[in-house]
Amino acid sequence: MKRTEPLEFHQPTSLAEATRIMLDGGPGGYFLAGGTDLVIAMKEKGLVPKYVVDLKRIPSLSGIREEADGGITIGALTTLREVEISPLVVGRYPFLAQSAAEVGSIQIRNRATIGGNMANATPSADVAPALLALDAKARLAGAGGERVMELKDFFRGPGQTVAEPGEILTELLIPPRHPRLVGEYIKFSPRDMMDLAYIGVAVTLTLAESDRRCESVAIALGAVSPTPMRAPGAEAVLLGQVLTEELAEEAGRKASEECNPISDVRSSADYRRAMVRVNTKRALLNAAAGNGPVPWTSRRDRRYA
Amino acid sequence: MSELKVVGHPVTRVDVDEKVTGTAIYGYDLVLPDMLHGKVLFSTRPHARIVRIDLEKARRHPGVVCAISGADVPWTHGESIKDKPFLAQGKVRYIGEPVAAVAAVDEDTAQEALKLIEVEYEDLPAYFTPEEACQPGAVAIHEEFESYRKAPIIVGAPMPNVCEHFKLRTGDTAEGFRQSDLVLEESYYVPVIQHAAMEPHSAHAQVDPDTGQVTVWVANDAPFRALTEVAEALGLPQEKIRLINPLQGGGFGSKGGLKLEPIAMGLAFHTNGRPVRVKFNREETFISTLVRHEATVHVKSGVKNDGTLMARHMTLYWGGGAYSEKSPTVCIRGSLPSPGPYRIPHVHVDGYAVYTNKPVAGAFRGYGIPQGAWATEQHMDELARRLAMDPLEFRLKNVFVDGDTAYWGEQLHNVGLTETLTKAAAAIDWDKPKPAGVGRGLACISKPTRSPTTSNAGVLVDTNGQITVLAGTVEIGQGCNTILSQVAAEELKVPIEQVQVAPLDTDVIPFDASTTSSRSTYHMGNAVRGAAIHAREQLLEMAGPMLEGKEEELVVSDGKVHLKGHDEIALTFGEMIRRKLGADAVLRGDASYTYEIGKDLDLETGHSDHASAFYMYATQAAEASVDEETGRVRLHRLSAAHDVGKAINPLNCVAQIEGGVAQGIGSALHENLVIDENGKVRNPSFLDYHLVTSVDLPEIIPIIVECAEPEGPYGAKGLGEPGLAPTPAAIGNAVADAIKSRIRELPLTPERVFWALEERDGK
Amino acid sequence: MSQTIEFTLNGKATSVDAPAHRLLLDLLRDEIGVTGTKEGCGTGDCGACTVYLNGKPVNSCLVLTGELGDADIVTVEGLKDGDAYHPIQAAFIADGGAQCGYCTPGMLMMAKSFLEENPDPTDDDIRFALSGNLCRCTGYVKIVEAVQDAAAELRRRAGKGQDHE
Structure with a gap:
């Protein structure tokens, strides 16, 4: 160098x-x-x-803990590998663990941290959509003290965040969620591993026990806009509705209209939109099918559902 | 032939201890005493005159020992056409071309000094496809082409920028099409890909200021050819040049010819005897070393309703990049068999190797066969579908069998093609019903080897009975040291542990043509076998008087000689050598092997009565499905049946097939070196240039077919290259079968397949 | 400006003077002269430079020397136990897991770490774990076989150890 x-x-x-x-x-x-x-x-x-x-020698920055209210706090210096294999994360939000497992190789994930992944503000960061779909918040500490904000407000553009000079992203906070919340993250890329997301889709749903209407819906997208984003229009399609294949398709179409992808060496913008449409639908249907943690081989095959 | 003890057995590799312990020294690892570090400044323009180049600031930078540009190294080289300068001279012809170089005390300093070099360019029109580069009126990328020194195989064409025109003329295709019931014409495209050997390129050089001796340490796959090329370029006698081969971390064709050697040598002429190391990192390797030819292939075929092939007309445009490198011979040897391994009475082929303003294309495992096969083998399936014939049946009706005269005029023998077809197909249950959405496809190829060529070998036996093989074959990972050790062990009847292969140094090792073209097992195998037999004969000659027996009574066994029926009185090789030749003597056997072909290739008709020492035959069959919503191809399994003649090491044969297939799958589904409209490589990293990872492969079913070649050692042919050659076409045919639509351009990325599906569905 | 960094390399206390920006890969290869660890890409995309850092496999091409104070580093040179091959090395030899061998050191380090976590893996588990280690020669088939065989040998040894207790 x-x-x-x-x-x-x-x-x-x-x-x-x-x-x-x-x-x-x-x-x-x-x-x-x-x-x-x-x-x-x-x-x-x-x-x-x-x-x-x-920052690696600051002990308070690492680790995953459950809060008294049922929320989960992930220290910014927690490695993606730790997120991937954390029993707490795997048990509660398997799709979040999976989104961490989608980044690079085990060697990379032994080094890369969840906070670094967010602070670097890459539009294609795999963990970002999963966290956004969980309404995660970011805690920052700086000269002026601490502040907590919605994670979606933390990102400003490719490689840019709202952090002030000297301000450090210290924690990612997942608020307490409904026990029936289910989710799914689909990374779409040509290779099965070791790829950047051509697009990424994370969804969470809470389905009413009685009639399976969507009591909560979150759809978050990666690699299709300057920052990881939520797709409120697509969410609105589903909220209060019973999830059907037609509605999932409709939400996918809406999401593909809401996003703003670019064309680059990996993919054309049009193909990215098409993949947002298809994979949003799949993520919704897979999430609603509501399975627990799955081994990576099954994850891979779920993309072919 | 007596029972084989070592040959034919799955012997473990002889070179693997150092590879699993980290002690192996590759070219990239090599550190020489007092070594300087070279870095290269690359062209940022695809085609431009160099108006001014100023090295002064770089030369004055602290820690810099020398800085050079084309003017300091006024030499050119090239295998068939001497068109390539050591560093750009007067103009640049692609982005990534070495323009200047610096040697300094460390890499950081050299890198820093590069920033001080000023280059002023004047842009020229640039061409990024072979078709546009050879259009009438295109500006010449090599204005001086006529004056270049060229090999006799170079045939010109009345079009700009063509560095070779291959012609094959058999029968009368117009008549053939008239006699056909169905005539089909289509075009196919194969993009630029790269070898991407895991070890990036490097070279070390040193020039002795007193004697003028030039020494180059480089993992080159053909050190003797490189030596000749260096001597010719520098105008020095060959004995002034020495190449030493450290271990090579994969090559696949990328590490032949001269790549970093000219830069390292150029610098070493200006360092007062200090050695110089030039290393390319991965990005530099991607943009500046070597790629595989892109090819546009037009195929027109005529066939009878009963499936009899009548005529095939082919035009191939090979994108050669900025310098000719091996384009002329890729064009010849890739275009010649491109109509496929079939009996066709009327054949017309035009192959054009064309300069473009892209990175230089050259040898790549398969040497032009994959590009032709992608076109022809898909075309075969397109014909079969229209004929409502099973693609396997259609091929079996037309493929070469023993005794056929090929369309290039040669009678073929020992053709294992039919067996590869039936076995590959059976391995994926060709005749069994397919689940919905699943497609199957197959493709077959024949591949010639570079002929005629020579290999020499020596076999040393010392007084400890230790056997040392002297062979110029380069261990590039393919396992040649194991194969050659097996051959020597077999002929001298010693355990393989007693055999070693000497390091490769052109001052010590006898000449070998190259480690290319799948030629080594056959040619060097024959040479080592001959040298071992020569050593054995000398040992038997010594043993006769010592054991008081006639020659026919002597038995060689386990490193000893004894009289038949009296193995209790046996003389070890070592003891005999001590007694006969002296205390520390070494006995040496030598042999040379050349396969002389018949008539030279006729440059007007493409005919030859014996174009290749042997032919390699292979069929691969793929089963695939497609996720129709995303376009992702899912491979289920892939069988690969290869006629190897005789498997000297079945374990190694399987390893070659598996590795070849993996590369073939990469080129089918992922690999594409994207070069944009300005000539810039857009994905020069492993992040965006997608090699297959361990999770991207289906079940691979290797099948060894042994249709012995009597002239080969123990019946062996070759196997290094064909593993990847039919793979993309087999997959393309399986995908077309699955989606009922044909894609004629590689790679079959999800996006490409997705848009093909949209088009199929009229969206 | 160089600084003195002290760490453990293959079990031996090591001290080197090197600038903080020097990459661990270059530190090993160029400053210490241990070249078993290979450079394939320099960007964390190929795994050829995999070493153990504080017990975990990482890409040494992405680690700065500045971080290495008191670190514990193990490279391929530290795999053998005296004269005896580690079972992973033995399996790579027996099964043909190495061809050109350039990816092999990284593969070995990654495979060793993986088997410590998962002693009884499926082939797919192995493929997943090794997906960050590119190989251009083998098609990974013989590598997966070798890791399976090494796993079996390690389980056999572990079982034996328990029998003695």
Whole structure:
């Protein structure tokens, strides 16, 4: 990696220290989590940080815990592999565990963190749609103290978030959800693994016990707009309705109209829209079928439902 | 032939200890004392004159030892046409072409110095498909083409930018079409793909300032050919050049010819004797080394209602990229059998290798066969469907069998094609009913090998009875060291553990043509066998007097010689050599093997009475379904039946087939080096250039067919290349069978299949 | 500006002077001279550079030296137990799991870690675990076979160990 100036490397052990180093250091500083995005940017895009603040030695930032109210808090430095295999996540929201498992390889997921994945604000980040479909919130800590916001409001554009200089994404908060909430994440890509999402769709549903009407609906999309997004129009199609194949198809069509994909070397915008349509339908129907955790091989085959 | 003890058995590889312990030294790993680090500045323009190039600031940068451009290395090279400069001279012809290079004390410094090089370009019209590059009026990518030094096989064409025109003329296709009940014409396209060997490219070079000796350390698949090319380019005698081959982390054709060698040598001429290492990272390997030819193939066929093929007319445009590299011979050897392994009375083929402003295309496992097969083997199914014939039956009616005279004028022998067809089909239950939505398809090929060529070998026996094979075949992962060890062990009747293969150094090892074209088992196998027999004969000659027996009474067994019926009195090889030749003597057997073909290829008709030492035959059959809502192809299973002549190592044969099929599946479903309308590679990474991963493959069913070739060692033919050749066509046929619609362009990505389905359904 | 970094490499305390931005892969290969760990892509897409970092397999091409203080690193050179092959190495030899061998060190490290987590895997489990390790030679068939055979051998040894208790 080309570099003529030395890289200052900081390893704070507290949040306050991390923020202070960043504010004192001024422009050219980068927080380092798993490094799977930052190091590639340094190698491929010619990014030359003046200094790096490694967050991995701050103990409070890692781990997954259940709150008294039934919510789940995931520390930002929790690796995607930890999310993928966490019994709590796998048991409660298997589609969230699966979305983590869709990122890169085990080697990557042993390094990449859920907070880094969000803070990097890649439109195709697999975990983002699953978290958005769970109405997740982001907790940030900075010089001005802490703040909590809706995760969807955290993203500003490709690679951009609302975090202020020195402000650190510390936790992702999944509010308590209805015990009957079910969900599904479908990553659509040509290879079965080791690919970026050409599109990603996460849905959650709560179906009434009596008549199976949709009491809650969330549809979130990845890789089809500058930030991971919710599809409110598609959600409205279903809310209060009994989910049928026709309605799922209709919601898929609506979602494909709401998104704003680009054409690139991976896919045309038109194909992305078509895949949003099909996979939103499938995700809804699969979610409603409501199965627990599934091994990856079954997950793969569910895309062919 | 007595019973084979080592040959024909699934011996484990002889080179694997160092590979599982991390001690193997590949080219990329090699560190030389006092080594400098070279980095390369690449062209950012697809076709432009270099108006100005200024290296001064780079030269003055601290830590830089030298900076060079084309003017400092005024040499050209090329296998058939000497058209390629060491570094761009006067103009650039593709984005990624090496323009200048720097050697410095470390890589970071060299990289930094590249930024100080100023290059001014003046753009020229650029062409990104072979068809547009050869249109009348196109600007010449090589203005000096006429004046280049060329091999005699080069045939020009009255079109711009054509570096080779292959012609095959048999019968009268117009008459053939008249006699046909059905005539069908279609076009097919195969995109640019890359070898993507796991080890990226590198080369080390050193020039002795006193003697002028040039030493190159490089994982090249044909070190002797490279040596000749270097000597010719530099105008030096061959003894002034030495190539040393460290281990090679895969090649598949990408590591032949000269790639980084000219850059490393060019720098080494300016470092006062210090060695220079040039390494390309993955992105540089993608944009600047070598790719496979894209090809547009037009096929017109005439057939009788009973399925008899009458005529085939083919035009192939091979996109050669900016330099000719191996385009002329890919064009010849890929176009010649492109009508398929069938009896066809009337055949007309025109193959054009065309310069374009894209990365250079060259040898790639299969050497032109996959492109032709993608067209012809799909075309066969399109004909079969219209004839309402089963595709297997249609092929069986027309395929080459023993004694047939092929359309290029050669009588064929030992043709295992029919057996590969029936076995591959049976392995996927061809005759059994298919579930709804499932398609099946098959494709068959024949492939020639580069002929005539020579291999030499030596076999050393020392006083410990240790056997050392001297062979110029390069271990590129294909297992040649194991095969050649088996041959030597077999002929000298020793355990294979007693055999080693010497490291490859052109100063020590006798000449071999190349490790290409699936030629090594056959040619070098014969040479090593001959050298081992020569050593054995010398041992028997010594043993006769020592054991007081006649030659016919002597038995060689387990590294010893004894008299028939008296194995209690046996002399070890080592003991005999000590007694006869001396305490630390080495006995050496030598042999040379050349397969002389008959008449040279007739450049006007494409005819030859013996174009290849042997032919490889293969059939693959695929079963697939398609997710019609997304376009994703799902492969269920794929059988691959290959006529290998004789499996010297069945384990290795299966490994070659499985690996070849995996590459074939990649090229069928995923691989496409996307080069945009400005000539820039858009996906130069493993993130976006999709090799198959372990989860992207179906069940692969390898089938070994042994239709012995009497001239080959123990009956062996070759197997290195065909594994991937029929795969895309077999899959294409299965997909067409599943979706009742034909896709004629690779790869069959979900998006491509999706739009084909939309078109089929009139959306 | 180099700094002294101390860590454990294949069980041995190691100390090197290297700049913080140096990648672990380059540190191993260029500074320490241990070249068993391979570079295939440099971007985390091929797995050839897989090593153990603090007990977990990671791509060494994406780890900065600055992070390595007190780390525990194991590379392919640390796989053998004295003169004895690790069962994964033995299985790769017996089954033909290596052809050109360039992906092999990364494959071995990943397979070892995977079998520690899942001693009795299905073929599909193995394929899933190895999907981040590209191989261009084998089509993965013999690699999966080798990992299965290594798993069986490791289970046999574990069973034996229990018998003795």
